[in-house]
Amino acid sequence: MQKEYAFYDTVGIDFPLDETIEWVKTPCKGDFLVANYPEAEALIYAPEINFYVAQSEDSIAHKITNVAKLYAIRSVGFDFAQDVDYSQEVGKKLLIVTDESEHEALKSDLSEEMFTVMLLSPSMILDLNGHIGALHVTLKKEDELLELECDQVLWWNAPKFAMKQSGVYDPAVIGLEEALKTLRERTGEYHYKNYISYDPSICQYHERREEICGKCAEVCPTVAILKEDETKHLVFSHIDCHGCGGCVSVCPSGALDYTQMPRLAFTHLSDYFRESIALIIPNKMDLGVIDIPLREGVLPLMIEGEKYLHEAHLLNLLQTSGNPIVFYTDFISKGTGDVIRILNEIFEKKYHKKAIYVCETTEELASVFETLQSIPECCYGINEAGLRKREIFSARLAHVVGEEDLGVVKTGEHVHYGDMSIDTDKCTLCLSCVGACNVRALTAHPEDNSLRFNASICTNCGYCEVTCPEKDCLHVIKDEIHLKPSWFSQRIMAHDELFACVECGKEFATRKSVEKIVAIMTPLFMGDDVKLRTLYCCADCKPKVMFRAHMETEMKEVKNG
Structure with a gap:
């Protein structure tokens, strides 16, 4: 039977492999799902396998098990992925934007490659929109407005608005050689995926009378997410998406999910880290520079989008592994950064230990490996199937708090939790607020004619406050997590008898x-x-x-x- 996992021994391992892995003695190509070397042309190249084998201080028995785990972890992402393949025809109409006269030679060289090259000064360009293969440029020439179309753009020192479009490259940033390589590779049929899935039914922006949210569009580095102000609809351009996942980490309700690693997939992935220390490394990071021993029990986790991890992901991994998490990265997204601070404050209050470490250098990484402490007392499991992001975090955090009152943790600019108050004398139980809440934080209970509220799943959006018809009746309390049992349960906010x-x-x-x-x-x-x-x-x-x-x-x- 054909095996899905291939291991080409480039490091001279001295232990046997799991029976699910085919040991390849010489470089070859095969019908593999995961391989530890790129030449195999497997669907997934997993460099962390060689990295782990070369650097780990685990015993041989654990190495045998963990190498199999690394293959399985990659397989989980593949099995649960929700992405769709798309393609765009990209022709050879190229625009070069520069004031430098020497780029006439570049225009001539590219023309020999059958590119149709236009050379413009940046001062002439008023606007640029569209996407790779269909870029539209508005320019001004001798007081006349003109429109031109092109497939890709080379723009030295390009302004921010231009770099938001796919198909625009700045040689001043990535180098001319890399820019030319990229545009040549993307000429012809350009393939891309949808990295983001979207559930408008719980979106805090979708079809609301006032703009309550819109964080996803604010943090998007491209034009992949735009807001239609009139209809309050989000518009997604998958061809412009870089797949960074920053929008996922700031989405308050969980309306956005990362298709390469949906929340359900991450739940299954976490199981492989039981009693292990997760070392999270974005794929963009160079494993070759981490030339330090991996402490016993450390298992690398390579992630595609460096910004998508949010509070439900990270608390799941902490409570499944019973160990702190280590990030090795040169960048932490706004949403993930807020979550790391919040979880560290909570774990310090409860366990007097740090939950998540962020390391930018190998020196920091080596220091953390020497000092970090396991947290077995935090271990906890729930069935996450059918639960939303906030509900997962609520159930898990409630276990951390237990029966104690650990005080209040302030949330941040990009991750919001809070509470609310209702003046029971003014509330008529019209239930407008219940209709406004699409995350089930506010609920009506006809069995006792009560209005109830669960603060732990409230997104702090404030739409209930906007919707309430009674003046000064309902007030949202912003950006606080109250670490006490009552914060995680439904509280009766108003009650009345029927007439x-x-x-x-x-x-x-x-x-x-x-x-x-x-x-x-x-x-x-x-x-x-x-x-x-x-x-x-x-x-x-x-x-x-x-x-x-x-x-x-x-x-x-x-x-x-």
Whole structure:
């Protein structure tokens, strides 16, 4: 039977491999899913396998198990991936934007490669939009506005707005040789994927009367996510997406997920790190420079998008492994950075230990390996199937807190949690706030006519406050996590008894809502007893009361002749 995993021995290993792995003695190409060397042309190249074998201080028995785990971890991402392959035809219309005259020679060289090359000064360009293979340039020439189309652009010292479009390369940043290599590789049929999946039903921006959220578009380094202000719809351009995942880490509700590693996939992946220390390394980082021993129990985790990890991911990994997490990276995203600070504060309060370390250099990494302490007391497991991001984090964090009161942790600019207060004297239980909440933090309970709230799954968006029709009734408390049991359970925020129709006895509204309407309408009805009585009637009885009064009036008029 054909094996999916290939291992080409380039480091001289002295231990046997798991039976699921085919040991390749010489470089070859095969129908493999995962391989430890690029020449195998497997679907997935996993450089962390050779890195682990060469640097790990684990025993031979653990190395045998862990090498198999590294292959399986990569397989999990492949099995659960939700990405779709797309392609775009990219022609040879090339625009070079520069003030340097020597680039005429570059234009000539590229023309020999059958590129149609246009050379423009940056001062002429007013706007650039579109995407690779279909870029549209607005320029001004002698007071005349012109439009031109091209497939790709070389722009020295390109402005920020230009670099947001796919197909634009700045040789001043990446070097001319790399820029030319990239545009040549992308000429013809350009293949790309959707890195982001989207659930508008829990989006905090989608079709809301006011802009409550929009963090994803704010942190996107390209034009892959745009906001349509009129309709309050998000528009996704997958061809412009770099796959960094920054939008996922700041999405408050979990409406965005990373297709290369969906939350369910990460749950399965975490199982391979039980009793191991996860060393997270973005794929862009060079493993070759980490020339230090890997402490016993350390297992590398290579991730595709360096910015997508959020609080549900990281707390899952902490509670599954029972060990701190180590990041080796030169960049931490805004969302992930907030989460790391929050989790470190919580773990310091509870366990007096650090949860997550961030290392930019091998020296920092070596120092952390010497000092970090395991956290077996944090271990906890839940079934995450069917749960949303906030619900996962709530259930896991509730276990950390237990029955204690650990105080308050402030959240940050990009990750929001909080609380709310309701003036029960003003609340009529109209339930507008429940309709406004699409993450199930606010719920109505007809069994006892109550309005309940779970702070731990609230996104702190404030849309309930905007929606509430009563003045100064509902207030959102911003950016606080209260580390006490009551913060994780449903609290009754308002309660009332039902009012029975004075005609038929059917309960049709809360007493407070009826009293409010009566207070508003009584002055307007100016002592009209019939109209006043309708205020205490259900919808079915109101017209009956009015009709009966009308008929009685007519009968009196007939009698009085």
